[in-house]
Each structure stands twice: as C-alpha cells, then as structure tokens.
Amino acid sequence: MRRIGIDVGGTNTDAVLLEDGRVIHAVKSPTTEDVTGGILAALDLLSHEPRVAQGRIDGVVIGTTHFINAVVQRRHLGKIAAVRIGMPASASLPPFCDWPKDLAALIAGEIFMLEGGHEYDGREFMPFDEAHMRAAARRIRELGITAVGVSSSFSPLDPSHEERAGEILAAECPGVRVTLSHRLGRIGLLERENAALLNAALGDLAKVTIDGFRAAIAASGIDAPLFITQNDGTVMAAETAMALPVMSFASGATNSMRGAAFLSGLKDAMVVDVGGTSADVGQLKSGFPRKANSVVEVGGVRTLFRMPDLYSIGLGGGSIVRQNPLRVGPDSVGYRLTREALLFGGATVTATDAAVKSGVAEIGDKSRLGDLPREVADGVIARAAEMLEDAIDRMKTEAGDVTLIAVGGGAFLVPNKLTGIGEVIRVPHGDCANAIGAAVAQVSGETDQIYRDMTRAEAIAAAEARAIERAKAAGADPPTIQTIEIEDMPLAYLPGNALRVRVRVAGEIAALTAP
Amino acid sequence: MTKPTELTLDDIECLAVGAWILGTGGGGSPYLGLLNMRRLYDEGHRVQLMSPLDLADDDWIAVVSNMGAPLVGQERLADSRNIARAVAMQQDHHGWKFRAVMSLEIGGNNAIQPLMVAAHLGLPVVDADTMGRAYPEAQMTSVAVGDLRPYPCALYDPRGIEAIVTSVPTWKWMERASRKICTEMGSIASTCKAPRTGAEVKEWGIHFTTTKAIGIGRRVREAQRRHEDPIEAVLDEAAGKLLFRGKVVDVARRTTEGFLRGTAMVEGLDDDRGARLELAFQNEWAVAWRDGSPIAMSPDLICVLDSVSGNAFGTETIRYGMRVSVIALPAPAVFLTEKGLEHVGPRAFGYDIDFRSVFA
Numbered sequence: 001m002r003r004i005g006i007d008v009g010g011t012n013t014d015a016v017l018l019e020d021g022r023v024i025h026a027v028k029s030p031t032t033e034d035v036t037g038g039i040l041a042a043l044d045l046l047s048h049e050p051r052v053a054q055g056r057i058d059g060v061v062i063g064t065t066h067f068i069n070a071v072v073q074r075r076h077l078g079k080i081a082a083v084r085i086g087m088p089a090s091a092s093l094p095p096f097c098d099w100p101k102d103l104a105a106l107i108a109g110e111i112f113m114l115e116g117g118h119e120y121d122g123r124e125f126m127p128f129d130e131a132h133m134r135a136a137a138r139r140i141r142e143l144g145i146t147a148v149g150v151s152s153s154f155s156p157l158d159p160s161h162e163e164r165a166g167e168i169l170a171a172e173c174p175g176v177r178v179t180l181s182h183r184l185g186r187i188g189l190l191e192r193e194n195a196a197l198l199n200a201a202l203g204d205l206a207k208v209t210i211d212g213f214r215a216a217i218a219a220s221g222i223d224a225p226l227f228i229t230q231n232d233g234t235v236m237a238a239e240t241a242m243a244l245p246v247m248s249f250a251s252g253a254t255n256s257m258r259g260a261a262f263l264s265g266l267k268d269a270m271v272v273d274v275g276g277t278s279a280d281v282g283q284l285k286s287g288f289p290r291k292a293n294s295v296v297e298v299g300g301v302r303t304l305f306r307m308p309d310l311y312s313i314g315l316g317g318g319s320i321v322r323q324n325p326l327r328v329g330p331d332s333v334g335y336r337l338t339r340e341a342l343l344f345g346g347a348t349v350t351a352t353d354a355a356v357k358s359g360v361a362e363i364g365d366k367s368r369l370g371d372l373p374r375e376v377a378d379g380v381i382a383r384a385a386e387m388l389e390d391a392i393d394r395m396k397t398e399a400g401d402v403t404l405i406a407v408g409g410g411a412f413l414v415p416n417k418l419t420g421i422g423e424v425i426r427v428p429h430g431d432c433a434n435a436i437g438a439a440v441a442q443v444s445g446e447t448d449q450i451y452r453d454m455t456r457a458e459a460i461a462a463a464e465a466r467a468i469e470r471a472k473a474a475g476a477d478p479p480t481i482q483t484i485e486i487e488d489m490p491l492a493y494l495p496g497n498a499l500r501v502r503v504r505v506a507g508e509i510a511a512l513t514a515p
Numbered sequence: 516m517t518k519p520t521e522l523t524l525d526d527i528e529c530l531a532v533g534a535w536i537l538g539t540g541g542g543g544s545p546y547l548g549l550l551n552m553r554r555l556y557d558e559g560h561r562v563q564l565m566s567p568l569d570l571a572d573d574d575w576i577a578v579v580s581n582m583g584a585p586l587v588g589q590e591r592l593a594d595s596r597n598i599a600r601a602v603a604m605q606q607d608h609h610g611w612k613f614r615a616v617m618s619l620e621i622g623g624n625n626a627i628q629p630l631m632v633a634a635h636l637g638l639p640v641v642d643a644d645t646m647g648r649a650y651p652e653a654q655m656t657s658v659a660v661g662d663l664r665p666y667p668c669a670l671y672d673p674r675g676i677e678a679i680v681t682s683v684p685t686w687k688w689m690e691r692a693s694r695k696i697c698t699e700m701g702s703i704a705s706t707c708k709a710p711r712t713g714a715e716v717k718e719w720g721i722h723f724t725t726t727k728a729i730g731i732g733r734r735v736r737e738a739q740r741r742h743e744d745p746i747e748a749v750l751d752e753a754a755g756k757l758l759f760r761g762k763v764v765d766v767a768r769r770t771t772e773g774f775l776r777g778t779a780m781v782e783g784l785d786d787d788r789g790a791r792l793e794l795a796f797q798n799e800w801a802v803a804w805r806d807g808s809p810i811a812m813s814p815d816l817i818c819v820l821d822s823v824s825g826n827a828f829g830t831e832t833i834r835y836g837m838r839v840s841v842i843a844l845p846a847p848a849v850f851l852t853e854k855g856l857e858h859v860g861p862r863a864f865g866y867d868i869d870f871r872s873v874f875a
Binding site for chain 1 (some may be wrong): 547584586591594665675701702736742769832
C-alpha cells in the first residue's frame, strides 16, 4: 500500500509518501495563494525521489485548513438562502440569529421560515408546507442564489421534510447546491443549522478547491483516488468533501497529532505543533487527540462539531519580532517567510531569524543576520519558551511531568527543557507530521438506523457489528477497529421500543498495519 | 422599600451562566433565552428586578415556567412571546391584574422566562423562585410544600393550542393533568402556574435566587477571564463541595411521559482515579452513587460542570468523553423538613434511600 499524504498549511504545503507504514520521502514547499500551485510544487519535489516515481500510488489524502480559514478570515464565502422548517415554533430566533454581524452580513441572502418539522417522538410537528417551499424556491431562483442551507426540527430523527425541501429546490432551481442539516449533525437545531449554513456558504469554494486538488494530482501524473481528511482522523472521498466541506474543519490539528503518534509510537503524550503562524498544544489519549468538551465556535459561530481540544497561541517560525519592548507575534509573515525574513534577504525580523542567530536552528543564509543583536535573538527564544510553557500547562490534565512530542516546521522553537515536561521528543519527519497524519488517516464505517424490540445494549451491539462490517469492507484492519461514537435516541411514539442508534467506528488501513 | 434595580445585559449574561449551574442538569440551557433577551434589549426593552419583601400582601404575582423535556427545547427554540401569552391567558380568563412576574424555577432556561414576560408586558421581575434550582414535577416546589392552591395553570403551544387546568385537588393531580397536556403538545409548553399573592411569595418563596444565580455566573465568568479555576469559584460563591472529577464514559437516556430519564457514568480522574460515579436523572440529576454507595441526592443540588470552563452540562447535552467536575450545593431550607423531603427527597424520584445531606 502506497499513499501520498499532503497537508496544505497557511505557510507550507507538505507532501509525504508512505509505503506499508514507513515514511519513504517527505518534502516541503511554500503554500501558494491559489493552493493548487503549492500542491503541484510539492508533488513535483516528491517525484524527484526515485523511490516515489517507481510503482503505483494507491491513494492521495489531503488535509486542509482552507475551508475553516475561509470562515475565520471571511473570504471566498457565498451568499446563501436559509430555509428553516418548523414554524410556528422558534420564530423569534431565526437562522443567523447568533452569528457575528459581519459574517451574517456576508452570507445571509434571504431567510425563509415555513411550517413543518417533527416532534421528539417521530410525529409530525406540522404538515410540511409544500406551497410555501415552492414559492421560496422560486424566489431563490429569482434572486440568483445558488446555495441553500435547510434545517428542520428533529431532522436527525426524521429527515423527510428536509429531503422534500431538497427535492423541491432541485426541481425549481436547477444547479442549486443544497445542504440538509441532518447530514451534518445531531439534536440541537441552532447549532446544526449553523453548520448547514456555513457548509452552504462554502459550496463554491469547495468545488473550486477540490477540482484544483484533482487537477494538481492529475498534472503530476498520479492516477489515484483523492481523499480529504475529516475532524475525527478518518478520510472521506473527494466527492463527499465537495458536498460537505465543513467536515474537514479541524482536520489539520487532528492530522498533526495523529502524525505525531504514528512517528513516535506513543499513544499518550502532549503534542505541540509549531507551524509558521501558530502553535497548537493538544493531548494524545490512546493515539487520538482529546476532544473538546464544549460547543465549538468556528469564526464566532456555534456548531456541534467534535473538535480536538487545542490551545493555540500566535507563535510560529514566521512570527514577526518587534523590539523595545520585545514582542513575538501574534502576526506572522506566513508563507512569505522565504521572501520577507532576514535569512532569505527580506527586511522583517522573524522568530526563525532569531532561532538561527541563537544557534537552535540552521536554515537560510546566516550571514544576513549581522544587524540582529544576539541578546534580542536569545530574548525571542526565551519568550517563546515562556509562551509554550504557559500553553502546555493550560492543557495538562494531570499533575507531574508529562512527555511532549514537538512537531511542525517551527519545532526548533521548543526548547529541550520545559517546566512540567519530563522529556521533549523529536521525531524524524516531525516537520511533516500533518502530512503523515493525513497519509495514515483511518477508514471509518458508520450506521444509523432504527431498532425495535431489543434492549438498548442489544441494539447498540447490533449497530456496532454493522458499522464494523462496513469499516472492514472499506479496508480497515479488523483488530484496530475502535468505536468512535455511539448515539442512541429513543423514539417513544413508535411501537415496539423503537431506538434510533448511530454508531461510527474507525480502523487503520489494513495494509499499513500488515507485518 | 427598596427601588427595583434595572438589570443590565451583563447581569443577564451572568444570570444565564449561573442559572444553568443551578439547573442541576435540567431546566434547559438558558442560551436560547439569553438570545431572546439580547434581541429584546437591542430593541430597547429593559427589565426591573424587585425584592420579594417589597410586595404588598394582596399583590398578585404571575409564576412562569417553560415545562417539558429539555431535549425538546433544543429543537423547538424558546420564543419570548410564548411565555408572555401564557401570562396573558391567566389575565384574559381570570381577570388577574399582575403586579409582577417571577420564575417557578431559577435553574436553567426558566430563570430567563420571567425576564421575557417582563420585557413584553412591562412588569417587574421578583427576585425569588419556588425551587432554588430546577425540578421536574409540579409538586416539587416550595409553594407545594406550603400546600398553597395548585390551580389554575395555563399552558400554551404556538400552534394555537391553549389549555387551562382550572381545578385539581392536589399538586400531584396538577402534575398529572398538566403533564398530559404538555406531552401532547410535544413535551414542551409555556406555562403560567397558579398565581401567588405577595403574602404567599414572602412566606413561601425562595428569596433572592436571581441575585444568587447572577453572583455565581459572575464569578465563573471572572474566573474564565483570569484563567483561574472556575470550579473553585463556584464552590466559594455558593458554599459548595466537590464530589468527583472524571470523564463521562456512558450516557443512557429514555424519553418517557414527557421526561428525559436515564443514567450517566463518570470514571474518575486525578484524586478520584479508579473510582466510578453513577448519576441518575429525571430531567435533573437526582442521585449520585460512588462505587455503588449513594453520596449525594436531592434536595442537595448535584451540578455537573465542565472541568475546564466551569459551565454546566445538561442531562440532554452530556456526552461520552466529556471531562466533568461533579459538585454539590446546599438545598433550600424549605426542602429539608419532613414535608419538604416527601416532595423532593430521594423517594420522590423512586429511590428507596434515606436522605443524607452532603453538608450534614
């Protein structure tokens, strides 16, 4: 099994080739404005290695922060229509009601609220208002809006009203992209709806980006299926990602932590990933990132995504250094590091310049650092250490010293001695942990169905068995399959103790764990 | 006579955090009520908070709550006009002229309900409630312990379904009759309970609980801002005790007769490593067993908080993998009498255990 993993970060695009669980080659190339240029360049670099060129590639897995960055930076977002089914309930809290005003102004085209939806027990709340939906669809076509987010009360239990709305939209508005909220989440109308609206707004960007990924891969002469990594460390097919870009939101952080676990062989440790712009601190538990407890906000919008619990600070290799008083970051030269840093002939003092001057890193042309005083450089390294110590301390869940895996292109900013850390581990190819995490992303199996006349334990066991079968069919190695999520909802109104059970399992790709 | 104080939006933000903690897992997240209040304040509405001691004996006070399963409130979002309509129903059908409005329960979203009524109808909010927390049933209140009149109760559903339970012999019958209506409405209803006189609120109300909730919320928000331990802040502000720290490893829920019932299992971390805490709930956390022995039970408040942020977790939102701190807060005195325990002690929830307070 030969897989290419690619991580498209804000600063660098990394690419690695993994063959039967070993890193064959890893490269780094600056991310470009158009994203695909960086991927092309990275794949080109990778193909210079003879062991890469020989033999077929079984799959390309890309991890990208492109979609979450678009939301955070308010860029490339389309105008959408929101359709909420569930009137006359919830009327005073319409779609977008808890969004930051700037983001809502950018995205909210038209809002439609109509009768319909379901109750907790599966009954209809109100009959679906076909006529109103049809009128809304015509209005959407008139306005020239091409993306729609649809939500309906209790749609995770009964998606039929959302599906009907989708059919009407497809019939009345040819070419429209529709996101149905039940495909993205669970109980919690506002948060599920928010995810659907964000997803709809990313529709055009997702199409352009994933088409670009495919074009770059084809242009590199690789003929292999494309996968995109999801928040939980598993992959989805490119077509799915095009329809559901929000599922990739936190995959960058997940990939780097999974990559750190893979490279170090450790299952439980703290991980710090220092990139060009920011450093993320998280914790590995049984080889997976610990998940955040609370509702996750993306660009100020509440969602129900389960994200890795991370603490991020504005510290990276590209962090801009200011003097008198000394400040490091939070702003960064980002992907312009190789033009703007002193080391590369630029005029901006960055953390990387300081690291080279201090002797903790060897990059670029040291002779260009003449004007940078050694005390300032040492001060930057000391300040970076303080910032990291503080961030790590916040994320620790147990007293006493823990092991820290330092990865990412800016890992040289992590000193070998840190308060509260027993040992700092650095791993070969640690600067490409994200791409490696993408390459080793797991395959999952999911089932979501209603069971009757069974106890809860029996129903969950039946659902788990079915999900495991699906994961095996998708290529997961049976002994590595673990249950990631179990969610059960009683359907009291239906006869026979009906229980809706959703189970998601994931396992390593069989070829990667083969002896 | 003290002057009513105008609540700022910051007070209401703090109330939302504190009320969710006092909700002991139930009462529904105040977040949606808070969104309604942000909108109402944005439109220029303001809410006054008055002391219960300033009520005249013959004043009439509307007692409001949103009734039903918190889970349903996640999908049928609080609409400020619904609760105002329930109060108006009592005025329309019985000719009451209300002096003020107060919450049935300070725990959860119901802490915000009287504020929504106040904004729409221009009445002040009384700084008191009848539970000092959240409870699932109509007879689990201080006014029921006081054997005050249980009727009439108005229930409203925005589909235009309006019902009034005009007479019942006991609070338990009010629970049974109104629960049936609520269940048919989809296990959620905006309700205006039996109106109370100023004299009754002064004798049987649980006083200054709005202020208490605001205080708890303010401490948590301050701790979050200063990166201090928010759990410590709650324990200090409300004289509580830490029961357990751990990670949720299983949640079993069933929605029956308009309630969300079930259990959550927490596996110990830190000092509690190796131990397990089982929590039973009926909308709210009712009893906690450590390795099989009961260690906390109603009417003491059992609160399950996010170990990191200090925010409360509801029985409908708690999930596998969450790291929680389980704490106890002291029960209102009215529930610690023999009569009080009949209404809200462990046996009232079906557990054959003698009440033993965490604070005894």
